[in-house]
Amino acid sequence: MFLALRELAFAKGRFSLMGAVIALIAVLTVILSGLSSGLVNDGVSGLKSMPVSAFAFDEGTKTDNAFSRSVVEQEQVASWSEQPGIEQATAMGSSMMNATTDDGTQVDVAVFGVDPSSFLSPAVSDGRQLGAVDGLVVSETMREAGVEIGTVLTMDRIDTELTVIGFTEGQATFGHVDIAYAPLSTWQLIAAGQAPAGAPTQQDINGLDFNYSSVVALQYADGAEVDLAAGDAAANTTSKSLSESFNSSPGYEAETLTLSMIQVFLYAICGLVVGAFFSVWTIQRKQEIAVLRAIGAPVRYLLRDGVTQAALLLMIFTALGIGAGLGLGAAMPAGMPFALEGGPIAIAAALTITLGLVGAVISIIRIARIDPLTALGGNR
């Protein structure tokens, strides 16, 4: 550290420039991490909050938008209920709808039809549990659109009126749209095209002959290992684990892949830029390193010193960049899908430092190849 610290102080300008680049990369990693988390939350927070182990879609359903594309029958639900290791299997309906609130505000909702007595019935942070035929439990984030308990949402085109009776615990969105949980029978009424204008009644439900839903939600027994392939074969379905099913959320795969690619490039750039800097730095120090080696400085000492210097530079300026990134993140507009989460930011910081260090180490290794003989004059 003796030499590393003194060189950092001596070449303040050069190291500050390099540090500024590292800090900017760290700012970008925080912003991208926030965007990534925000988009994931906007895309699948509703699915993530469900106590579901896997979803079974109708056999052969295309992955993209599979939740609204798939149609399953009650027999398929029953088949899954009988599979070994399945604690519960229940039908769930899913459809994207446009609606208008009492005050004329236009909102988009992902209507999830769930059996109010099943494990899919959402926990509420405010209001009543799902149950009433015309009642909706909506995402907490709908409050931003002025939705309150008692707000009536009128579904566009069919004019069916459903009343908000509760809010979920935290954000529950799907495909960047707020989720509105409705009783499965009410969802089936709408899906069958038999929902009346105005509020649906129990009588409307009783007269419905429609046994379809979108997917089968599966909950495994504790510690059970479920043979999904066998279940699929028996029920004519294509099942996906909860995390795999995220890709069936509209746009989820395209968004996450795009952001992941940008992040990968950013980390690669970090490694390359830091590597290039230390490569030039090592070349500039060639003569002094030759002198130190001629004096007898062990290569290991010089390598350790160089790596310590790079690690210090990376840690200090990554920390500064992350601080600045957090500040910028806090100032992001409310409408932007942005979420600052400790885990992803810590991973982004660790990757910035690690890959920067890899680049630096590859360059610093050059020290071992510097011939101490070059410290002597050019008269050999």
Added chain:
Amino acid sequence: MSQQTQQSPAIHNPSNTDSGLALTDVSLELGDGAQKVRVLDHVNLHVPDGEFAAIVGPSGSGKSSLLAVAGALSLPDTGSVKLRGHELTTLSSKQRARHRLQDVGFVFQSGNLIPSLTAADQLRMVNLLAKGPRNFDPMPLLEAVGMSHRAKHRPGQLSGGERQRVGIARALVTKPAVMLLDEPTAALDSARSHEVVGLLAQRARDMGIATVMVTHDHGMLDQCDVIYEMNDGTLTRK
């Protein structure tokens, strides 16, 4: 100082090679194939403790190669290199680095100081590498070379002569058995050259250090105890 010329082998005081630096029948070839050049040709040299020897010769005659072999920077193809009786050619690369750190004091052209370190830190760095005392104080050594008032200055803030004085102090940190000086006056004017070589000769004698100076500067030779001339890899005592 002897003025007589005799052909190599030129072992000075051959009866006591356990004192100082002794090279016996050292040869070294550099390059490959047709480009192979014998830069040291059966060289014999003995510099006892406290003696100040100069090696002169044209560029490319092998002076720096001799210095490199004497300082365990390179290994000869044949022959023996001993410092105070200890054979150096059998040491591993790590052991030779350790030997250079503890037993050899190098003084390079223009001082070759580390740009980021102050004069005092140049000495502290060597002490640290050599695992010297924790409470090492560089000031007495800087005082001895008349540089204590410039202890906090970096090389860029020092003149050529001052840099060379700091380089001398740095070479003395570990109280080496041998000092190897590579053109120490190359970047200095005549007055500064005399000052620096005088200082080196004085420290070598006072501290009993065998000293070898490679130089082009014939004006400095009057301060040396013995002079050798290098020509096409052959060492001759003058």
